[in-house]
Amino acid sequence: MTAPIGYFVHHQGRGHAERAAAIVSALTPDRPITFFTARAEIFPPLPPHADVIAIPSLFEPPATSPHGFDHDRTPDTLHCAPLGWQTITHAVATIAAWFDAARPGLFVTDVSAELAQLARIASVPHVAVLQHGDRADPGHMAAYEGAVGILAPYHASLEQPGRPAWMTAKTHYAPGVGIDARTLDRSEARAALGLPIDAEIVLAVGGGGGSGTPATPLTLGARAEPDSLWISIGEVQQEWHATPPDNLRHMGWVANPEQWIAAANRVVSSAGNTTVHMIAAAGRPWIVVPEWRYFDEQLWKARMLGAAGAAVTLDHWPSHALAWRDAWAAALACDLSRQTRLIDPKAAVTAAAWLDRLAGWRDAAQTPDLIVAERIA
Known part of the structure; x- marks a missing residue:
């Protein structure tokens, strides 16, 4: 049995969905992929082994104005985690239930520091997509430190100063992933x-x-x-x-x-x-x-x-x-x-192979601890 990969895709802009689709299209067809996003229509055509689960937005308030603790201060370890939003509760519950039912080999976050930490808490190995910016805050660093790998969709020569050595050691660079690199006349x-x-x-x-x-x-x-x-x-x-x-x-x-x-x-x-x-x-x-x-x-x-x-x-x-x-x-x-020189035409292929290797640890029908749990039950 080939363990599936879960993949959260932020719905701002088009780039998150385009690079995710390119990578997944390059994955072996026997590796099931489940995308989680608030806007399924942002994806280009996806391969048959990929499906999309729509979840509420983690960043936009629900139609009914929340009350109670919505104004509470956000901890430094989080970025967007307002209290009392049933939409966020439902989104997190959907992903957590999928973790339990699908037993994924990997979960990719592009991008959410909160969901990266959720995966780690749920004991699911995850890959965090790395973007440029001032991201040395506790929330981002917790996501990166807790990841089994970091995916940077740009050339290593564009890496900004100040990244810790332990981050770059587990970073896979995918220069230009998601674009058509062919030169047009x-x-x-x-x-x-x-x-x-x-x-x-x-x-x-x-x-x-x-x-x-x-x-x-x-x-x-x-x-x-x-x-x-x-x-x-x-x-x-x-x-x-x-x-x-x-x-x-x-x-x-x-x-x-x-x-x-x-x-x-x-x-x-x-x-x-x-x-x-x-x-x-x-x-x-x-x-x-x-x-x-x-x-x-x-x-x-x-x-x-x-x-x-x-x-x-x-x-x-x-x-x-x-x-x-x-x-x-x-x-x-x-x-x-x-x-x-900043573009690698094979970026999607090499990124897909890298994710496939990371997800391969769970490519067995059952893990011993689950077998024991089922026998006790």
């Missing part, structure tokens, strides 16, 4: 998208986990380059005082961001994990402007991209034309091979 991409073949195209890329790219800085950049075509994909924050020129187009959310990136000459983006790796795979002069995230996740990823020489990183969006000009000059001087 610029001319073919433009033809498919109906874009002019000879134009200088600047693409602004916003991820799905935040409020979007501010439109006003893009109007400044586009007006400073009247002979270029500026395009944005993803959410855009509009402001009343923005004066968009004719060479700026907002396309909104698109299903094929890799094709738009391939069509571009230059790219400016946020620092979401999926966004970063799609652009790195293409290799383009690149400006990164991090969005606000918990624990300064995007800020740290941007810092490490800058330290690796892969992109020009800014603390905030350019506020005038000269700032854009200086940033693009620095981006054009970057060695683009430093971007493409």
Whole structure:
């Protein structure tokens, strides 16, 4: 009997689900997978050996306003653990009941420090997905220390300083896992998208986990380059005082961001994990402007991209034309091979093999302690 793997997937943005689906699709078909998430629709197509159990959100209040102890102080060992939310009680009970019934070989958390600790308390080996950011707090460190492995969905060269040796010793790096690493031809991409073949195209890329790219800085950049075509994909924050020129187009959310990136000459983006790796795979002069995230996740990823020489990183969006000009000059001087080296086309395959090995300890029909328990009963 092959023990199943449980997999919690956070529903903010798309990256958590996309990398989870890529890894699971690379797993051997005889390893059953059960996903737990608050939004089943965020997944791309999944293989037959994977199923999805919908649970209430751990982060959004229930429809009925809680009372009593909801205002109580949260311990340092937890991040989001309000009291009195029946939705959280039900989600935790669903996962705990599955632990007991399925007897999994492994539980992966992408991401929840609370569920990582739940797995450890329930005596289920777990793997914690590691993201950039200030994560030396007791809650994160308890999740990492209690894990049998840590999965980092980025290249080891982007690892931020200060990680303890015991963390890096059990970390598996999966650079670019979840993206399509194939290099697309610029001319073919433009033809498919109906874009002019000879134009200088600047693409602004916003991820799905935040409020979007501010439109006003893009109007400044586009007006400073009247002979270029500026395009944005993803959410855009509009402001009343923005004066968009004719060479700026907002396309909104698109299903094929890799094709738009391939069509571009230059790219400016946020620092979401999926966004970063799609652009790195293409290799383009690149400006990164991090969005606000918990624990300064995007800020740290941007810092490490800058330290690796892969992109020009800014603390905030350019506020005038000269700032854009200086940033693009620095981006054009970057060695683009430093971007493409951040991607491993086999990242999903090697990550799946690593998880399969970790889960293999329970690949027996029954464990002796359970046999004894059943005989006593």
